[in-house]
Amino acid sequence: MRDVLTWREPAPPAGTMGEPLARGRFGEYGGRYAPESLVEACREVDEAFREAWADPGFRGALARLLAVHAGRPTPLTPARRLSEALGVELYLKREDLTHTGSHKINNVLGQALLATRMGRRRLIAETGAGQHGVATATAAALLGLEATVFMGERDIERQALNVFRMRMLGAEVVPVTTGSRTLKDATSEAMRHWVGTTGDAYYCIGSVIGPDPYPWLVREFQRVIGDEARAQCAAELRTGVPDHVVACVGGGSNAAGTFAGFADTPARLVGVEAEGGAGAARGRLGVLHGCRSLFLQDDDGQIVEAHSVAAGLDYPGVGPEHAHLRDLGRARYVTVTDDEAIAAAVRLARTEGIVPALESAHALAWVIRAAGDGDLAAGSTVLMTLSGRGDKDLSTLKELL
Template identity: 95%
Template sequence: MRNLLPWREPVPPDGTMGEPRARGRFGEYGGRYAPESLVEACREVDAAFREAWADPGFRGALARLLAVHAGRPTPLTPARRLSEALGVELYLKREDLTHTGSHKINNVLGQALLATRMGRRRLIAETGAGQHGVATATAAALLGLEATVFMGERDIERQSLNVFRMRMLGAEVVPVTTGSRTLKDATSEAMRHWVGATGDSHYCIGSVVGPDPYPWMVREFQRVIGDEARGQCAAELRTGVPDHVVACVGGGSNAAGTFAGFADTPARLVGVEAEGGAGAARGRLGVLHGCRSLFLQDDDGQITQAHSIAPGLDYPGVGPEHAHLRDLGRARYVTVTDDEAISAAVRLARTEGIVPALESAHALAWVIRAADGGDLPAGSTVLMTLSGRGDKDVSTLKELL
């Protein structure tokens, strides 16, 4: 099984996690597999992003928003009691402490600023756990934009708090009743809607998926996580660089942003997927939502339904750069069950006073399992991105505990 491959030596600093090759390629993955009506829109986003990212004024405006509105930098918190129990030194990068409660705000503020620069008046978004939808609604309210968020009917039921937050912020929440009624179908509906709205709307994709330039652009907006953590680790850790860098992976934006800060170091990168949504660990080459990557498929090549108790991991694939990192051996992708994630969430709450999002709890579950099983040697230093807080999952946990 791919998720049980042994460690390989990290690749040298050769430009890994730099700009993709021509046509948005990360090795054999990526690209721009979009309907003709969206190809030109993607080109416009690409040109606008390149221009903006090279503009110190744009970068400065985004940095100010991240500081005064989102609350950056986020702290690096030592998990002292849990570390002692596990025999490792575990540090948490606290994206749960950002405004709106997750890493999603980093990317959305960047894309919302880009949208205003392009003269767009409305943001279109998809959401699973609801955190990207809340972040999109927040940024739209802040910058005077409209927001339309597509969300699977099943996710609306299990994330009712975030649905209320989006609507309170002024966003239109559109239920998606097709297919599995989760993140995959919400993404499909959002892209279909964008086809008829490219003139006045910007599609604010929430993860490192979709047609070029989105996987690269979203990773760059999330790179702030890894860059901050790199500096904090240099100041706080006895080793300067952690032995392992761990993050949960659905589409993979918080992991991509975290990994980007450590790609040129000896740190071992670990992406943790849901057992029922393991695109990197068990996926096969295919095309979905505008890019070529690894997806769960049946023998006929049809995309199969993913499952996770964490709505943000309930996606049948993985971003193309993660697929490339897996092939390079630069990152390892492993899986965690629902029960392991729930147990990890409870353990963090009771040892450190932190209730994590169920997505983040998957990453912690692997750290616990690996420490107990010897895959993390005693004394190892581990940086784990705590991508979101658990308020949104309290109803789910209440029913199960």
């Protein structure tokens, strides 16, 4: 079923995408639903992050790493041929051009620096598409830390290249054989492992999910995407601010970071989910992985398995701030099928010479559909975050095309 948008004026932006309310709440979402053994660990992360984020020395060190190691700022690329065909002005925020090939490095460098500041010597992470795992392994190697990455057995099979990259970088990759053997189960195993290792390990979560302070912390480390894009749009777009800001959403970190730069503007924010993993579009209120948000559930409240050709979108829920933005009417959440995403990836490759990650191709697929359906007015300016490059998905595309 396709989503048809009925546009309304954005809700008043005041107060959106700032610091969460007491107890890590974004409206009715968020919170710290953690086992007793992790409550103190989350509190320590919260205190350490607040102290670090207020420290110009910490932020300066992170900014330098993002520049000299990750390759920031990333460019804003006009998609000229595709724009002409669609009748809109499409600009791509090129997170695929960062070191490691996706936006994940922004968050991981921040959390790895925080872990070092806290005296932790080992990073724990979960990964689906493998990009967060690669970024974690990269940051660990750079800073002299150990890394243990949990990954679903199914994702290990379809993301073999990234598994090899993690191991080459020195990380231990732990296969997860329970449940759907994808991102949800990898996250569960990583959190269980953290319970017994809080004294020496830091849980480097990969998206805007999990117990407080992680949804806020990850969004702030990813805010660099939106802040850069805001300045680039002001310099390069005839309108200064794009009419639409679009990003793919699994847990939702690249979208949260992008939206944060435009929350106080008139830009319409659009999060694009996989048809088989539409937590924001079709989820129900529930608790999973330490936070209250929207999740795919059956009538008994049991989590329903998600599906997407893009491993990074194969998650049955959405971060709590996205659920809040949806309720406010500040952002819209729509879905795209596997076939639409694959077709969009091919089209971008053949019109702009860019092979996107299948996650990013979902966002592009919605832009293509919306331009054709009239949901995007002719001549609209559209900023789309291209969250990662498609090298990791070539074997999947080779089988499907």
